[in-house]
Amino acid sequence: MLKLFKSIKVYKMQALGLGLLRWVLIGGICYIIIFPVLSKLSSSFMTIPDIFDKTVMWIPRNLTLDNYRFAFAEMEYPQAFINTLVLTLTISIFQLLACTLIGYGFGRFNFWGKQLFFALVIFTLIVPPQMIMIPLYLNFKNFNPLGLLPGGGINLLGSFWPFILTALSGTGLRNGLFIYIMRQFFKGMSRSLEEAAYVDGAGPLRTFFQIMLPGATPALIIVFLFSFVWQWNDYFFTNIFMGSGSQLLPIMLNDLIYQIDPSLRTTAYASIINNTGSLLFMAPLLLLYAVLQRYFVESIERTGLVG
Template sequence: MKVITLYRRVEGRIRQWVWGKQGQNLKLLVIGRHINDGWLAKCVIFFLLSILAYLYLQPLLYMVTTMFKNINDLIDPTVKWIPRSLHLDNFQKAWDGLKYPTAFTNTVVISLTCSFIQVFVCAFTGYGLARFSFPGRGLVTFLVILTFLVPPQIIVIPLYIVYSKYGWLDTPLVFIIPAIFGQGMKSALFILIFRQFFKTQPASLVEAAMLDGASAIGMFFRIMLPLARSACLVVFLFSFIWYWNMYYEASMFLPKQYPTLAISLDRLEDNLAGMPVIHMITKQMNPVTEGAKMAAAFMIIVVPLLIYMFLQRWFVRGVERSGIVE
């Protein structure tokens, strides 16, 4: 009887504490009013996001640690993440193997020039498709979407023949001229982004500008283009990154005289080892040059990383305002 009485007292105290004010506060703290408000849900979300972040960051961490390893660390299976000593000669090898000054200059010229051209041309085209009614506007929009859906591998041979006849091969004109005519890399996507942005602008702005005597061109440059700063930033960053990382188009149209960083990275193994035939046959990664290759990869991606670090806030804000997330 005493044991039963003691058990009932303890059970009563527990129920009183659980259903009391302190128990309810603890419940709200752990579980929350909704399922995603409490610490339990936050811990689960944090755990899942940590796993996802590790999966995305693991290649980057491997690249950063490998580029500081010397030959002994590379061939030692016990050294995986942390090298025994920092080895900086890999950067010099990567600098020489990539021919970094030339390749970097070529890549910057193509990326910046084409990105600025695409921002202006795609904004102008998207403004026309969004604000003007003309016969065949739906057909033009369909053709713009069609150019985005067609893979570049299908039309690479006709483009190669055309560029060869005009003498544009091994020059940046193979990317600059199509960008001027709205046919640059992913131009259709950028046109649709600007079209969506300009369609969301109120018609009262256009009516007020027309009452003030603004022409269609003046309305675009004085009113619409300044309002589209967020969309311009998003398009510029996307275009710059795509031109910076492009390999297939550059390898087809810039094979010899105008190498970019992507092409130089593909040739790095041959430049370092000097035995392209042996490597093509064995298809094995040479551990001696792996540190130099990781250093070369880091030297290529460091510029986009720095740009995104400085423009991250405006980039996210621009994505939200440009209609991409709708």
């Protein structure tokens, strides 16, 4: 009996020690993850002397909102925000629609050449966008598929069309991954509901929209969130397709420090402005994540992301 008590005590000590170790680890990792946000937040309220003041670590001595005023005005924030939001929403909705349909095709049907076509999806994921960047740029500059358009090609650069066309055909930014996620999800769904719908005479599209889609909500949320976030953050394609003069947030943010008067443009000041701009840039994403995170974290587990 005494021995039993002793072993329970040892177990308790062990559990306590492990729990403590776990929290130290988790705390440390969380700190490293949150650190850049905190450091940005703190420096965005600083004046230049504060940066070099060794007694100032996190809390600035001279709180100022000037950095925000400057970044807000130079990024033309309200207009650029609306432009970016419209672009990103359009693209991510189209990508969601296309990748869901394509993923459904791969996940629920057995047709000739399916394995081959799916291998092509994976292939689009592996090839870096840099490789097809220049041909894509030239093709959209002089858009004329198979020479079908009369009177030579049309210039689609500077419009949403390059984004829309690639999104609708599931070849946009990392769309291979979205197709993969949707395929895995639909593969795991039960057959009986679908077959009942077919027996009752529903067509394939109707079955898809009324029966399969509502059940796929977790996967839809994940694909939408990824697509939105990556499109919002994307500088690469935005710069190539829309041009460096367009009024969009990633481009405005990239150019922000060059708007500073050259006589004031020290490394420290440029860094403060950069951090402030980055915060303004990220704020909508953080807000979206805060709203969707519960669904996000929970649905990840239910998507069968891993098959």
